[in-house]
Amino acid sequence: MKHKKLHSTIIFTLLIWGFFSVHTIFLKKSESIVKKGIAFFMLLFTFTISFAQKYTNYTTKNGLPSNHIYTILQDSDDFIWFLTDKGMVKFNGNNFKVFTTKQGLPNNDAWDGFTTPDSKLWYLSKASKLGYIENDSVHSFPNNDDEKIINPIFSSQIGNNVYPTGPKNTYKLINGKWEVQEFNKTKIIDKTIIYNKKISQISINFKQDTLNIINKKNTIIKQIAVRNLLKHLSVRGQITDSLFTWVSEKEYLILNLNTLKLKNFLFKDEIGLETVKHARINLINNKLQITGAGFVGFLDDKLHIKDPFYFPSELKSHFALIDKNNAIWFATFSNGVYKLPYVKRTVSYSLNNQKTGRLSVTNNGIYTTCFNKGFYKMDTVTNKFNLFLKEEEFPFRVKEIKELNTVFFPSNYKLRYFKNKKLTTVDYRKSGEFLNGVANQLIYHNTNLYSIFAFGVNKLNTKTFTIEKEYLQSGCNYLFAFNNQLLIATNNGLKELKNDRIIDVKLNNNHFNKSILSLNKISSHQFLINTDGFGSYISNFNTITQLPNSEFLTVENAFIDTNDIWLATNEGILKYTKIKETYKFIKKLNSNNGLPSNIVNDILIRKNKIIASTNNGIVILPKDQENISQFLTIYLENANYNNQKITGENSTFNYKNDNTITFSVSSINFDENVSKLNYNYKLSPVQKNWINTTSTTINFTDLPPNNYNLELEAQGITKNYTFRITPLWYQHTISKIGISLLILVFLSFLLLKIRNRELAKKTAKLNTQKQLAEYELHALRSQMNPHFVFNSLNAIQYYITKNEIELSEKYLVRFSRLIRKFFDFSRDKFITLEQEISLLKNYLEVEKMRFGKDFNYKFNIDKTLNLNEQKIPTMLLQPIVENAVNHGLFHNEGKGLIKIEFLKNPLHDFVVKISDNGVGLKKAKEIRENSIKTHISKSSEIIQNRIELLNQSKAWFITYSIQELQNSTGTIVQLTFTNNE
Incomplete structure (x- = not known):
């Protein structure tokens, strides 16, 4: 999947917020001024967040027929639809199913559509035939007026009915043909048919600047002065049985057909934007959504815009849709579709596509490293990591040693350090000695400074930082001071530097010989052991206990946060909480929660934020980030009985010997990393217990006549599909009884004949x-x-x-x-x-x-x-x-x-x-x-x-x-x- 990263920085955000806060106190001249200020701040703040968010991009490389996307829809079955200039696309999170003229569309340029509760997707285009897609079959119906072109730019949908409306005519589907309902426009009066119990139509009198509401008796029951409001509105239509909308670049109007009240809303008042191109209001998943270039949001009960989400202009998106899982889909005219899951709205990224190393906290900031690039420092205002020291070799973890009042920046053969605001470099290669690295990690223990490298431990001079003594030990990974001990994590278990010797450390009276990557202090008597491929363990030397759900994980490091343990693993971030002296597994965070990569190299918890270093950069996300699955449902892609398709309308079949029933199972899952579908199935009445599988195909053979029910279950969602196999004439109960009686009579006759024959033989x-x-x-x-x-x-x-x-x-x-x-x-x-x-x-x-x-x-x-x-x-x-x-x-x-x-x-x-x-x-x-x-x-x-x-x-x-x-x-x-x- 192609990922496009969009980033930006905040400039003067706090000053702007302070500015508008002061103005809300002292400039209470107008409530609208305050609203505009807050809206402007929210716009700027959201832009800042949005720029740092990570979008998933779908283009022709992934299966779209075109990168020119008109609009995006979500149908009642939860599928996402993309309407393009080269056809329509049905997307389940994994597969793109394209519909074109080959499948029956009147043309490929479908620029709008409606989804109805009866699982139909109605397509709109400039054509003489319009229709819908249902069960992956295209249905089209001609214009009754000599197949003239329909131009449905002002269409409406009420329930399961769609009414294509053009500049002059409204059409209704009657007996398989589109019939004109009214020729509704003159030079001074624009009429629109309304589908309501009381209202028959509305008309705009441009000469009088009035909106006339007309009842079923063709009587004007209300006249509203509109003062040129409706002259420049580009999009209009009835979206429910009680709401009619008009939308322009500057405002939107909504007429309540029950109360006959017309409300007018300016975008600059609602969201702080003077103009919004391509603005429109849609009914999506039974909620009113409003969108256009730059934002998407919902309309509340009072029809104000709430929870607007602003997306960056770099997306060049003219339309956005919020789906059932609150993920946002963005349509563009040149670069396909972008997707932003809900969890990523509050997530920021830095150093994208870079493998970042260990994180460090010093008095003056948070640091990380990038291979062959150097040391990076975090900007706490923008949450971005900027280059601090360039280093083309192997930069290692930054370490502040307060006892020496020094911050060290070690690399493969050099040691740079800040002391008294002065940067000094020690280049160990100048000594002329052969070196295998010097200071992958530094630690101060018992007035001595130690560094670790791949083949042992160095003791450094605390003033000149030259190597005073070398302790050889292959496979060294980490130094850890615990109480009065200097422990060494190695590829062959736990060691200790004691009395100038490296010795083995036993845990629970046994040698722990697993490869250890790092160690963390939990308390004065407990520490955490993080291994390469075997998970994490808690030990006090006398006992050792593995953290549940960490088995066979590679744990690079961990962060101890009071009663919580956070593990940085090759499968994401794992959280544990201490409950009654035992650490319980709480949750796992991975790419579905916003991680740019599931391979996490280090982790920090700072002010309710998680800072994680990964193989694809730095991510900052809320500490309370929840795992919101994008899995929506499981369904049957295809079902066949002896090559006959099983559908809701065609589900009864005559029995045949050696029959074969095949089901193709799929799912709608918009998770970032979609793995194999794991589900349970059961065919009643032949199967009593659930069968678990990851296969997308289920086969049954030689099923006898009966009524069958196939149950599918995945992630708590259950679907049922029924079909019937009818018996042949001889398989009916009456036939079976008759045949049984005939067989019984025949057997009796045969036995009698055999008996007589035996008697005759005997005689x-x-x-x-x-x-x-x-x-x-x-x-x-x-x-x-x-x-x-x-x-x-x-x-x-x-x-x-x-x-x-x-x-x-x-x-x-x-x-x-x-x-x-x-x-x-x-x-x-x-x-x-x-x-x-x-x-x-x-x-x-x-x-x-x-x-x-x-x-x-x-x-x-x-x-x-x-x-x-x-x-x-x-x-x-x-x-x-x-x-x-x-x-x-x-x-x-x-x-x-x-x-x-x-x-x-x-x-x-x-x-x-x-x-x-x-x-x-x-x-x-x-x-x-x-x-x-x-x-x-x-x-x-x-x-x-x-x-x-x-x-x-x-x-x-x-x-x-x-x-x-x-x-x-x-x-x-x-x-x-x-x-x-």
Whole structure:
């Protein structure tokens, strides 16, 4: 921010005051003379103060579109507006928002305006369209009279209504257009429409020099002689429903529309100024303000000017506004805007932009230093510091030692001193010795004169001031005489010069090793320790206590004022007051209180004034200066729901999945050093507790339908913003109940179906188990086929009758072994391939003995099969082999052959192929059809049904196929087995 410093001096102020005081006693001829004298004194005195005040300057470099400022306004939402020849500017203390023709203005040359209670800023310019700005949107309305140019130089505002008025016409906004209310001017009569319950208009008769007041019945109810008063008044208008004003360079007149009284006030009587250019009266923040080139003030209940503030002509300001915090804003035609906070009105500055050093008080004045410039002395009349001794090296703190009747002005290698009104210089470089500085600070202790420098302490001769002895100690900062001790503040804690030795000093029996910058005496038993980056401490050697709120501060020095302690820190001035033996933190003064810099190098309290030396010069301010915050409010800059703007008129939105709500938070804060906005927020009803943040953006996602209230809080100010998310049709309560009932019915139906399905499964499983048992019994019966048994017994009888005892015994043994295996394996659901092959071999051996040489069989077993581990369902293959024997080979005239193969298959566990060289399927069918037997074999159907049941159990997956070999030379049955367990 650009700062412009304006300074002046007072000449003969006290003489002038005395002059007018005497005249008020002896020249009581006229009350106006006394008033003029006091006004003139106040003018001169205020000019003097004003010249020494520090203004903040805003120009195009900061964001203004132009440095040509017509007027300044403050709206009902507390924003400051600048009206320029290049557009209008809305300012919140940090950001400039510019409105031009790009945003919708009819032209950029907006030279006046009104703020209304309904948060609108009405703009006035010479154009065919006029309107207002609301919620950062420009609204403009055309002239109903063929868009003729409106020249609203005498406009009025009453409440929320604005009436642009030109030299001839008054306009009123009706149905979105400006309509002429009256053609009101003739050569001798000037009429103006009035918006009042009783008065309809006023007219000036220039020929009769009268002001006529006309009621609603168009009757003159009062006539006032004006004697040329209104002929030269340049600004006029109705500013409330009961006041009408005229203003010229010399005077202002106010007509009370209720009492019908006209009052006339001369500027020379009110503020001591003969003329005031650009004078005008404005209604600002519900108060009447009057301003012009050189001053700004308020009108009291009797319409006199009160509390005028005079600003210097160097500002070249033609208009000023006092805002809600009593800060003053100044408009210029060439250099933008100036701002003067209220706290700076009673503050004076000196040595601006100079880093000033330690302050010193002597019998003949107050001194400070400037690097590479010299020693400066304070003029107690002007409060300015003037150069006293030039010093281009490092000037150090001025020190008066009364015991030696000498005032010292030390620098890096020289020591200049006044004694007996004579200035003497000691140049230590002439001694020829290498020096690291001589006297950064001087102190008289126990009849000895000591000086400190960066690497130790010097003992100086009290007459010649030459160095008598040097005590080396690195990092020395300050010498301090406390009772009978000479203490040294160093970068490594507290030391003491004792018996020509520098020793450590313990505090509370511990070594205090923090970097100490200075020491101050509080009482006979307490002293203050000021550190570099660790705050200040109070100690009596036995105890040490830190001052609250000083933690991690760099404290250059302090001033003890009876029961008060004032700290000069890198964050401003801190005040502490002793309450019941304990020092309590009272307040902090910084740039918001008028300090030119928050880095304070030293401080003095003199006659209820604070004199502070800073990195940006000297400041003198009242001791009771309060911290008046320029923070006005917190507000939402933008609010969006899924890229739809949330406003007061548009705050209801339909719910959307994964919605996003974004709030941009800002503030109106005209403090000098605006830091990040620290605030709390809470979104009800989803958040119960406040959330603290410095982020300017708040985001919420996927908010459900509800009514929401966003609360913002900062510095005790709370704002509420409401919006609503409406539910979709299925999110309404009735819809939810209906959907819930449907879901309940559906679930009940589904559970019923599942239950029935489980019952069906259970029943089917029982039936399957029953059928399996039946098929197994049937398989057992089929394996014990009566024909097979009968044939076997006949074969045994045949061998016996033929006296072939051995063959009959052999046949009987094999037959009995086969029957036993049938019964043994029938107990198991599954057997190994080895057991199955053994069963089949036994069966085929029995059949071979029956058929003799006409029957043979062959096994082909894959060696990769693990016969002992691989399982197969019990009694599944034997009926198939028996079918091959009985239906395939039995009717064959040649030699019969049964071939059984067990093969490994990559897609299944194994494959079984059973083939015969019998008559084939077709021939076997013909034989069965021509047979006289009544028994119909169902073995193939039973086998297939059993396979289906096994597959349904999910434990096995078995495929079964039977086909005839080529040329009807036999049949082949193929089964594939996959075990799913």
